[in-house]
Amino acid sequence: MADPRFFKSAQSYTLKEIAEIINAEPAPGADLSHRLKDVAPLDTATNAELSFLDNIKYKAQFQSTGAGACIVHPDAAQAAPPGVHLLLSRHPYKAYALAAQAFYPQEKPDAEISPFAHIHPSATIGKGATIEAGVVIGEGVDIGEDCWVEANTVIAANVEIGAFCRIGANATLSHCIIGHHTRLYPGVCIGQDGFGFAIDPKGHVKVPQLGRVLIGNGVEIGANTTIDRGAGPDTVIGDGTWIDNMVQIGHNVKIGRGCIIVSQTGISGSTILEDFVAIGGQVGIAGHLRIGMGARIAAKSGIMRDVPAGEEQMGYPALPIKQFMKQVALLKRLIKKDKNT
Numbered sequence: 003m004a005d006p007r008f009f010k011s012a013q014s015y016t017l018k019e020i021a022e023i024i025n026a027e028p029a030p031g032a033d034l035s036h037r038l039k040d041v042a043p044l045d046t047a048t049n050a051e052l053s054f055l056d057n058i059k060y061k062a063q064f065q066s067t068g069a070g071a072c073i074v075h076p077d078a079a080q081a082a083p084p085g086v087h088l089l090l091s092r093h094p095y096k097a098y099a100l101a102a103q104a105f106y107p108q109e110k111p112d113a114e115i116s117p118f119a120h121i122h123p124s125a126t127i128g129k130g131a132t133i134e135a136g137v138v139i140g141e142g143v144d145i146g147e148d149c150w151v152e153a154n155t156v157i158a159a160n161v162e163i164g165a166f167c168r169i170g171a172n173a174t175l176s177h178c179i180i181g182h183h184t185r186l187y188p189g190v191c192i193g194q195d196g197f198g199f200a201i202d203p204k205g206h207v208k209v210p211q212l213g214r215v216l217i218g219n220g221v222e223i224g225a226n227t228t229i230d231r232g233a234g235p236d237t238v239i240g241d242g243t244w245i246d247n248m249v250q251i252g253h254n255v256k257i258g259r260g261c262i263i264v265s266q267t268g269i270s271g272s273t274i275l276e277d278f279v280a281i282g283g284q285v286g287i288a289g290h291l292r293i294g295m296g297a298r299i300a301a302k303s304g305i306m307r308d309v310p311a312g313e314e315q316m317g318y319p320a321l322p323i324k325q326f327m328k329q330v331a332l333l334k335r336l337i338k339k340d341k342n343t
Contacts, residue, residue, distance in 0.1 A: 004040070004041075004106070009106055010106075011039065011040055011105050011106060012104070012105060012107055013105075014037050014039045014050075015037070015038055015104065015105075016034060016035055016036065016038070017032060017034050017035070017036045017037075017038065017071055017087055017089070018034035018035070020038060020052065020071070020089065020101055021034070021089055023100060023101060023104050024073070024089065024091065024097040024098075024101050025100075026073060026089035026090055026091040026097050027089070028087070028088070028089055028090070029082075029087070029088035029090055032087040032089070033087055036070055036071060038050060038051060038052045038070055038071055039051065040052070040105060041098070041101060041102050041105055042069065043063075044060055044063040044064055044067040044072070045063045045066075045067070047068055047069035047070070047072075048068055048069070048070070049068065049069070051069055051070060052069065052071045052073070052098075052101055053069040053071075053072050053073075053098075054072060054073035054097070054098035054101075055072060055073070055074045055075075055078055055094060056075075056094040056095040056098070061078075061081060064078070064081060064083075065081055065082075065083055066083060067083060069086055070086070070087060071086065071087040071088070071089060072086050072087075072088055072089070073089045073091055073094045073097045073098050073101070074088055074090065075091065075092060075094055076090045110132065110148075110150055110168075111132050111150070112132070113129075113130045113131060113132055113148075114132055115127065116134050116137070118135035118136060119134065119135060119136065119137040119138075119139070120137070121139040122139060122141045122142070122143065122159075124141050124142050125139045125140070125141070125142065125143040125145070127139075127145050128145055128146045128149060128165060130147050130148040131145055131146075131148065131151070132149070132150045132151065133151050134151060134152050134153040134154075134155075135153050135154075136153045136154035137151050137152075137153065137154065137155050137156075137157070138155075138157065139151075140156075140157060140158045140159040140160075140161070141159045141160070142159055143157050143158075143159065143160065143161050143163075144161075144162045144163070145157075145163045146163055146164045146165035146166070146167065146182065147165045147166070148165055149163060149166065149167045149168070149169070150167075150168045151169045152168075152169060152170050152171040152188070153172075154171055154172050155169050155172060155174070155175070156173075157169075157175045157176075158174075158177070158193070161175050161178055161180075161193075162178075162179045162180065163175075163180045164180055164181045164182035164183070164184065164219070165182045165183075166182055166183045167180060167182065167183065167184045167185065168186070169185075169186045169190075170186055170187040170188035170189070170190065170225065171189075172189050173186050173188065173190045173191070174190070174191045175192045175193060176192070176194065176231075177193035177215060178193040178214060178215040178216070178217060178231070179214060179215075179216050180192075180217045180221075181217060181218045181219035181221065181241070182219045182220075183219055184217060184219065184220065184221040184222070184223075185221075185222045185223070186223045187222075187224050187225040187227075187247070188226075189225050189226040190223050190224075190225065190226070190227050190228075190229075191226075191227075191228045191229070192215050192217070192223075192228075192229050193214070193215045193230075194230055194231065195230065195231070196211045196213075196230035196231060196232065196233050196237075196252060196253025196254070196271060197230065197252065197253065197271070198211055198253055209233060210233075211230070211231055211232065211253060212232075212233065213231050213232020213233055213234050213235055213236045213237065213253065213254065214231055214232060215229050215230075215232070215238075215239070216236050216237070216238045216239070217229075217239045218239060218240050218241035218242070218243070218259075219241045219242070220241055220242045221240075221241070221242065221243050221244070221245075222244040222245065223239075223245045224245055224247035224248070224265070225247045226247055226248050227245055227246070227247060227248060227249040227250070227251075228249075228250050228251070230251065230252050230253040230271075231253060232254045233254055233271075235254045235272075236254075237252075237253055237254060237255050237256070238255075238256045238257065239251075239257050240258045240259040240260070240261065240277065241259045241260075242259050242260045243257055243258070243259065243260060243261040243263070244263070245263045246263060246264045246265040246267075246283070247265050248265050248266050249263055249267050249268070249269075250267075250268045250269070251269050252269060252270045252271035252272075252289065253272075254271050254272040255269050255270075255272065255273050255274070255275075256275070257269075257274075257275045257279075258274075258275055258276045258277035258278070258279065259277045259278065260278045261275055261277070261278060261279045261280070261281070262279075262280045262281065263281045264281060264282050264283040264285075264301070265283045265284075266283055266284045267282075267284065267285045267286075267287070268285075268287065269287045270288050270289035270290075271289045271290075272289050272290045273287055273288070273289055273291045273292070273293070274291070274292045274293065275293045276292070276293060276294050276295040276296075276297075276311065277295050277296070278295060278296045279293050279294075279295070279296065279297050279298075279299075280297075280298045280299070281299045282299055282300050282301030282302070282303065283301045283302070284301055284302045285299050285300075285301065285302065285303050285304075285305065286303075286304045286305065287299075287305040288305060288306050291305060291307065291308050291309075292308045292309075293305070293309045294308075294309055294310045294311030294312065294313065295311040296312045297309045297311060297312060297313050297314070298313075298314045299314075299315055299316070299320065300314070300316030300317075300320075300323065301316075302318065303315060303316050303317055303318060303320040304317075304318040304320055305319075305320050306320070317329075
């Protein structure tokens, strides 16, 4: 059970109600009137709680769970212990996510503008917005309806933020236009100067960064991530892309729709990620490259050349994953042979 000091469950649901919310099929014999008060892991769940099985590694926990109900793939249903009501889904983890959202919907404080916020008279604040203490909103800023701007955030002149956005505490936004239903976590920095300069023995010469950052709808950007504005072209983050904590995105980068970028990744300037690219943690991507649609890059990889659409790469420097594995196996055999000589 989630700690009630931090998380408050909205209400209880019958098994029938949960099945409708997550679009799951109750297994034969399931008691649709059974009431569930919360979600919980397999090993701690009680009769009043809902759990799920998505990874076969946890089959033993599933077989001994005390959960009142469990979301499972139809192929795993036969392993259920007696007395557990089953909801069948071909995507158990997604179904669990929807159920957990129902128990714990995202909370938003009452619409209020703190008297301790500093808002320029020319700024526009949409209906139902919440602006917390210490927020600074500059000249010409436009914030959409039902937005939530948390404490001590700074929004520089002429920034535009769409409706239903949440901006975390201590964020800094400038030179950017943000779509609807987008969430920026605490400490995010958007729109600062890109790292653009001409190298000169007498002293490096700064290249003015004259572009913007354009962020689409339904984007999530994790805590302390930084996204530089373009040098002339814009830096672009496509609809539905989710970016983890502590990611650095350089100037002129263009990221497509539905991408996943994991913590501590760095993307150098003018690189393009096409739609639905997935990048593991601590990946480094050189500048002026193109990562094709649906490509997947394993953690700690170094990308130094274009990656074709749909390809999986890993290593430093990165190679197609099968080629990398062959090289690792060959190296292992060579080391073993050397030890035996």
